[in-house]
Amino acid sequence: MTTSSVMPDWIFDGSPIGDPLGYGERAVKFLRMLRHPKSRLPGHAFDLPEWQERIVRRIYGPCHEDGRRIVRTVVILLPRGNRKTSLGAALGLLHTIGPENVPGGECLFAASDRKQARIGFEEAMGIVHSFPDDIVKKLRLVDSKNRLQNPKKGAFLEAISNDAGTHHGRTPVFALIDELHAWKKRDLWDVISTGMRKVAGSIKIIITTAGRGQENIAYEIVDYARKVARGEIDDPTMLPILFETPADADWRDEEIWHRVNPGLALGFPDIEGLRAAAREAEHRPGEREAFRQLHLNVWLDHSTDPFVEMSVYDEGASEVDLLDLEGEPCWLGVDLSTVGDLSVIVACWHDGDDGFVVHPWFYCPGDNLRRRADIDGVPYPTWAEEGFITPTPGNVIDERVIEDQLRELCARFDVREIAFDPHYGRKMIARLIEDGLPAVEMRQGWVTMAPAIRELERAIVGRRFRHGGHPVLRWNFSNIAVETDKADNKAFNKSKSTDRIDGAVAAAMAVARCAAGTETTIYASEKWSEDMAYF
Known part of the structure; x- marks a missing residue:
């Protein structure tokens, strides 16, 4: 045990x-x-x-x-x-x-x-x-x-x-x-x-x-x-x-139940009640997570159907030094939100022969930052003070700030591609292309995103994904709810996810384009119906 x-x-x-x-x-x-x-x-x-x-x-x-x-x-x-x-x-x-x-x-x-x-x-x-x-x-x-x-x-x-x-x-x-x-x-x-x-x-x-x-x-x-x-x-x-149970412990083991429930030997909580709850949890993932959290004190992440085990994700938290990456080939994934939500740029570089290193830049509206923190239950003001998120002036995101950041990244790094979800990004894409920057559309349908998510999953599970422990990015990954089709293709389901996942989406886009290397594909030919199937 x-x-x-x-x-x-x-x-x-x-x-x-x-x-x-x-x-x-x-x-x-x-x-x-x-x-x-x-x-x-x-x-x-x-x-x-x-x-x-x-x-x-x-x-x-x-x-x-x-x-x-x-x-x-x-x-x-x-x-x-x-x-x-x-x-x-x-x-x-x-x-x-x-x-x-x-x-x-x-x-x-x-x-x-x-x-x-x-x-x-x-x-x-x-x-x-x-x-x-x-x-x-x-x-x-x-x-x-x-x-x-x-x-x-x-x-x-x-x-x-x-x-x-x-x-x-x-x-x-x-x-x-x-x-x-x-x-x-x-x-x-x-x-x-x-x-x-x-x-x-x-x-x-x-x-x-x-x-x-x-x-x-x-x-x-x-x-x-x-x-x-x-x-x-x-x-x-x-x-x-x-009285805390390790996340990798066998939640069915009654020895563990007794170890973390000191009253159990005296009849509280009721052992038969725990056994009944455990039997139900065998067949209902949501009940299983609740059992682990409330009866065994396993500290969980947000999603009841996680994309990857966050303990594995956390193994990639070693420091990312952007100075060492200047001049290196770089691919960007951009997820622009509605005017009041979270937007993000994620940059990805090769890390050795088959690994990836990423770094995100997050943006949110600057007005009522504390109120937004109360609604989402996350420390936006602290993240802003520590430089993990950039609040733009006003009650909507100023996309000019994001566009300026993209131009700065292109000047600083060898950016090969800027992949956009075109749903909110068409005007920005057009301006960047007009100035000779490598902006492309990457629609969010199954055809495009399933391979991207598969590549991202392989990298994380294979301990080939280094992210520097960025707290906002981790929060996004911990919120993911996964949808799987009959062919075992996976997609991030935004409507079923516990909270914002924009950084994870942008990371999948950036990693996929980085994995493809210099092979550039324009995704505008994908059907709009496929794009809508993702949401």
């Missing part, structure tokens, strides 16, 4: 956990004093299994000499059904009405939307309502604001969501970040993180299942936690607790 090097084996090995001031023991005692309405233990005692107890001790026990808690951020990657919501609710109460509360302390349950935020809050309220009446009377519940107040200390617990507008001005001492993989934008994360830096002893606990794609805040945080777990980054303030 393939295992992950980031697994938190310390949870099960009985190794000592430092607790010089007894804060870990204090936290455990408080949690064990709680009652939970759904608990099957005598007196509805809060169920804190040993593996969760060790997590609590590891968070709160280790301290600096002056008593300051060492851990400031906890990342718990845990599959569904392992009672992470109950644990998170109890920790919220620990900081609101328990021994970790501070005067005026602001404690938050933060989630992607109001409904999800309310789940953790209601879990906490269920515990509170199990208290003796004399204790409940000392607290104040403001249900309309999803807030529990501790008037004696001025501390409060509140549920907030990422879809509820601005939350600037927050200075939380405790924040439970719930299901971070579902957060489509990072605004609330940034507000909470910056606010917590103002407060001594604040702690942020992220509890989430695995997500999809790499263009989101969840992947960024979890990947950082992986590096800490592997020892690549020295950050004692970060506690990574990652």
Whole structure:
């Protein structure tokens, strides 16, 4: 069985956990004093299994000499059904009405939307309502604001969501970040993180299942936690607790189920329920991907029917130095979009005898870039700042910027051909040809694109495709949904793809023309009906 090097084996090995001031023991005692309405233990005692107890001790026990808690951020990657919501609710109460509360302390349950935020809050309220009446009377519940107040200390617990507008001005001492993989934008994360830096002893606990794609805040945080777990980054303030299955593991293996679901040995989640889900997943690819993601914590890419395994694609991420390619024969693929979408140029050069190296230039409208990022769920502003995408002025793409880039590339490299999807590019093609540049039409029908996609697939699978790890291009490749005809010809289906794939289309065009070498073919003779069949 393939295992992950980031697994938190310390949870099960009985190794000592430092607790010089007894804060870990204090936290455990408080949690064990709680009652939970759904608990099957005598007196509805809060169920804190040993593996969760060790997590609590590891968070709160280790301290600096002056008593300051060492851990400031906890990342718990845990599959569904392992009672992470109950644990998170109890920790919220620990900081609101328990021994970790501070005067005026602001404690938050933060989630992607109001409904999800309310789940953790209601879990906490269920515990509170199990208290003796004399204790409940000392607290104040403001249900309309999803807030529990501790008037004696001025501390409060509140549920907030990422879809509820601005939350600037927050200075939380405790924040439970719930299901971070579902957060489509990072605004609330940034507000909470910056606010917590103002407060001594604040702690942020992220509890989430695995997500999809790499263009989101969840992947960024979890990947950082992986590096800490592997020892690549020295950050004692970060506690990574990652129950994660490697992507190449056998998802049918029940040993793996038990390894990444620490509650399974205690009856949660239900083993028979997992077996039933696995049987269904055998015959339904979409269910299989959901099973791997939600029950085994395999971090997936966007497409449920990927063009290639993205782990194989990622092997081509070694650096591409454009200075080394100046003067070398070059082929360009151009995918022009509607005025408000993504457009791209992809350049391709030979890499050795049978390999290819590519580099893309992406363009999008510059107006409302952050709003576009929220809609597509990707960091357009960050990509723009880092030079991976060029926003053109206005709310539509200025094609003159793209045309100027093409002319610049022709001056810089030995461009043999500029292949266009003519659907939006006829005027630009005509202008370039008029100036003696090698622009050609490459229609998007099966006859043209199936061989191009086949060539691209062979290159990637054969580890002969070097792309430099460009993040926007990777995102495009991870979005592809493939359509296959009776002759096993493949096409990229734009309507079924999870998001934009323009860079992958342009890459296929550029690689195909590069593979053909100096043999130039004009594609205008293909039938329009074949072109339309692609879409």
